[in-house]
Amino acid sequence: MNNILSIKNITKTYHTMKDExxxxxxxxxxxxxxxxxxxxxxxxxxxxxxxxxxxxxxEPTSGAIDYHxxxxxxxxxxxxxxxxxxxxxxxLLGLRITNQLTKENKQYVIDLLNKYGLGDFINxxxxxxxxxxxxxxxxxxxxxxxxxxxxxxxxxxxxxxxxRLNISNxxxxxxxxxxxxxxLVTHDISEAITLCSKVIVLSIRPxxxxxxxxITYDQELSPIERRNSHLFNEYYNLIWKEIDHE
Amino acid sequence: MSKEHxxxxxxxxxxxxxxxxxxxLIFIIFIIAWQILTDLKIIDSFIISSPKxxxxxxxxxxxxxxxxxxxYTTIYETIIxxxxxxxxxxxxxxxxxxxxxxxxxVEPYLTVINSLPKVALGPIILIWFGATxxxxxxxxILISSIVLMINIYNGFMSIDETKIKLIKSLTKSRTKLFYxxxxxxxxxxxxxxxxxxxxxxxxxxxxxxFLVSKKGIGxxxxxxxxxxxxxxxxSGVILLCIVATTLxxxxxxxxxxxxxxxx
Numbered sequence: 001m002n003n004i005l006s007i008k009n010i011t012k013t014y015h016t017m018k019d020e021x022x023x024x025x026x027x028x029x030x031x032x033x034x035x036x037x038x039x040x041x042x043x044x045x046x047x048x049x050x051x052x053x054x055x056x057x058x059e060p061t062s063g064a065i066d067y068h069x070x071x072x073x074x075x076x077x078x079x080x081x082x083x084x085x086x087x088x089x090x091x092l093l094g095l096r097i098t099n100q101l102t103k104e105n106k107q108y109v110i111d112l113l114n115k116y117g118l119g120d121f122i123n124x125x126x127x128x129x130x131x132x133x134x135x136x137x138x139x140x141x142x143x144x145x146x147x148x149x150x151x152x153x154x155x156x157x158x159x160x161x162x163x164r165l166n167i168s169n170x171x172x173x174x175x176x177x178x179x180x181x182x183x184l185v186t187h188d189i190s191e192a193i194t195l196c197s198k199v200i201v202l203s204i205r206p207x208x209x210x211x212x213x214x215i216t217y218d219q220e221l222s223p224i225e226r227r228n229s230h231l232f233n234e235y236y237n238l239i240w241k242e243i244d245h246e
Numbered sequence: 247m248s249k250e251h252x253x254x255x256x257x258x259x260x261x262x263x264x265x266x267x268x269x270x271l272i273f274i275i276f277i278i279a280w281q282i283l284t285d286l287k288i289i290d291s292f293i294i295s296s297p298k299x300x301x302x303x304x305x306x307x308x309x310x311x312x313x314x315x316x317x318y319t320t321i322y323e324t325i326i327x328x329x330x331x332x333x334x335x336x337x338x339x340x341x342x343x344x345x346x347x348x349x350x351x352v353e354p355y356l357t358v359i360n361s362l363p364k365v366a367l368g369p370i371i372l373i374w375f376g377a378t379x380x381x382x383x384x385x386x387i388l389i390s391s392i393v394l395m396i397n398i399y400n401g402f403m404s405i406d407e408t409k410i411k412l413i414k415s416l417t418k419s420r421t422k423l424f425y426x427x428x429x430x431x432x433x434x435x436x437x438x439x440x441x442x443x444x445x446x447x448x449x450x451x452x453x454x455x456f457l458v459s460k461k462g463i464g465x466x467x468x469x470x471x472x473x474x475x476x477x478x479x480x481s482g483v484i485l486l487c488i489v490a491t492t493l494x495x496x497x498x499x500x501x502x503x504x505x506x507x508x509x
Contacts, residue, residue: 055415074415080408084430097416097426145416 004070004181005031005054005149010063011206012049022206023049024060029200029209031149036175036182038192041202041210042244047185050207051153054183073147077154079138081126087113087137088122094145109144116140116174131159135167139174149181156191168195169223189243193235194223204244211242295480303481307466319462320451320489323379327386328447334387335394335443336436342395343402343428344420360396364388364450368457377458385457386450390443397442401435402428437504440497448490463489 012024023046031037039047052058054065055074081090091109095101113119116136126134135155142150155171156164172195175182186192192199199213217229226232277297283289284296291299307313342349368385375381405428413423455464463486470478 057411057414072415074412076408076412078406078408080406080412082409082427082431084433093426094416097413097422 002033003030004033004068005029006066006068007031007054008064008066010050010053010060010065012046012053012058013061024053025206025208026063027202027207027209031181031183033148033181034179035198036172036184036196038184038186038196038199039202040186040189040192040199040239040243041207042204043187045202045204046207047187047202048153050202051151051183051185055151070148071145073142073145073150075138075142075150075152075155078158079126079134081134081137081141083126086123086125087118087129090126090137091141091144093141098145100145105144108146109140112140112143116170132163132167132170135159136170136174139171143174143178143180147180149183150175152182152184154186155184157186157188164191165224165227172223189236189239190227190232193232193239194226199235199239201239201242210244213239293476295476299477300481300484303477304485307481312461316461316463316466317485317489319459320448320455320464320486321493323383323386323451323454323462324444324447324489324493327383327390327450328444330383331387331391331394331443331447332440334391335398335439338391338395339398339402340424340429342399344424349399356392356396360392364392365453368453372458379459381458382451382454382462385454386447389450389453390446393446394439394443397439398432398436401432401439405431433504437501440500441494444493444497445490448493452486 007027007029010024010027011022014021014023027050039050041047049058051074053060055072082093085093088110091113092101092106095105095109110122113122118133118136118140121129121133126137129137156168159167168191182196184192184196193215197215199215200209201211201213202208203210213235215235217226217231221229280294281297284291284294304313307316342352364385367388371381371384371388375384409427409431410423413427417423451462452464452467455462456468459465459468463482466485467479467482470476470482
């Protein structure tokens with residue numbers, strides 16, 4: 001297995017005027033190419049902080065991260081599409097900002113849009129798209145800069161249950177297709193165990209890794225099909241018990 | 247199209263015409279009543295004027311070639327102050343956004359200047375810049391630009407946090423953040439501030455013309471009141487109504503044009 005991201009002894013402390021808050025205490029993790037990793041934990045445990053650090057938006061207080069020269073893509077909870085740009089321009093945003101807008105890269109984005117059913121909407125504005133299409137646009141915007149690792153911060157939690165199942169299924173297929181590595185932060189255990197092959201349970205603050213589960217199903221199943229597997233319930237109960245409930 | 251839908255559309259249209267007719271009727275009745283009441287000497291046309299006198303006055307202004315000079319002066323000054331205020335508002339708001347430290351430092355000063363009734367500065371401006379058009383325009387810019395700076399700056403600051411996060415995940419450059427998100431995301435806000443700016447500029451110009459001027463609609467009104475010629479005052483007010491509405495719709499039209507291009 002090819003190691004593409006190594007997290008070594010990360011800690012993070014926040015300072016406020018009143019006191020200091022230890023958000024993360026000594027987290028180490030190795031991510032291999034093609035891994036689909038879920039990070040779950042009680043609310044406010046520092047899951048998003050960990051993602052922000054991985055995404056270089058925040059500096060860890062101590063510890064180090066080795067990216068092995070891989071590119072990180074970041075997908076947020078809300079699709080955050082710019083409603084003054086059409087679908088194509090929204091997807092090209094990352095390339096424009098990072099000065100990588102070449103003919104080939106543009107064609108790559110157009111191909112992605114065509115491949116994932118948005119070909120007819122290239123010139124549409126986000127206001128005219130359904131929630132599921134918006135998510136796919138947001139995903140393609142993230143994929144445009146050709147990241148090796150996708151960080152996803154509760155990407156489906158703003159959706160209603162029905163579209164959530166369909167869209168997470170879509171996203172799963174797209175990422176598998178494009179051979180990406182995913183780190184998914186979620187509070188939804190069922191989402192974690194149907195989409196990912198590894199689930200990391202964080203403790204309450206200051207959070208550290210409590211347990212790592214490898215998720216395997218008997219056969220090749222789509223995320224939606226996995227919900228019917230007997231293993232689904234087993235994993236669900238196992239992890240549910242492991243998460244600290246206040 | 248179904249029968250019901252046709253009926254519905256007809257009813258909508260009918261309601262609309264009804265509204266137009268009522269609006270027009272109110273205007274006509276008001277004018278006629280005003281004229282009749284002054285003709286019957288129930289109200290004194292010397293202090294309230296009358297529609298006939300107003301038309302006569304405007305015609306006199308027209309035949310002495312002064313009408314359009316006054317209208318032109320006011321519109322010209324208003325547009326100049328509108329453009330400068332808009333630019334000032336956008337530039338200052340951008341600087342404040344770009345340098346959070348500066349914005350924190352100047353915040354109390356902005357609050358003071360904003361809450362100060364700018365007319366109070368009229369005499370000072372008069373002394374500094376003399377009885378000139380410049381004074382009038384500076385007066386108007388003072389009145390309209392401060393509000394704009396604050397409004398546009400608040401718009402810059404209220405951009406969706408997740409969108410900022412998205413850009414920050416791609417670049418550390420604040421200039422790029424401004425160029426790709428903060429400014430384009432605020433164009434609707436800036437455009438809706440155009441309407442505020444045009445009204446405020448006109449208010450400022452009229453104030454300025456009250457204080458110091460030899461032409462313009464504000465001058466007409468002020469001069470009329472000084473020589474107790476209420477016909478002239480009322481004519482000025484009517485002209486001002488027309489100018490204000492025209493300018494407002496001009497900006498409104500620009501706004502609509504913009505909305506059409508993005509949707």
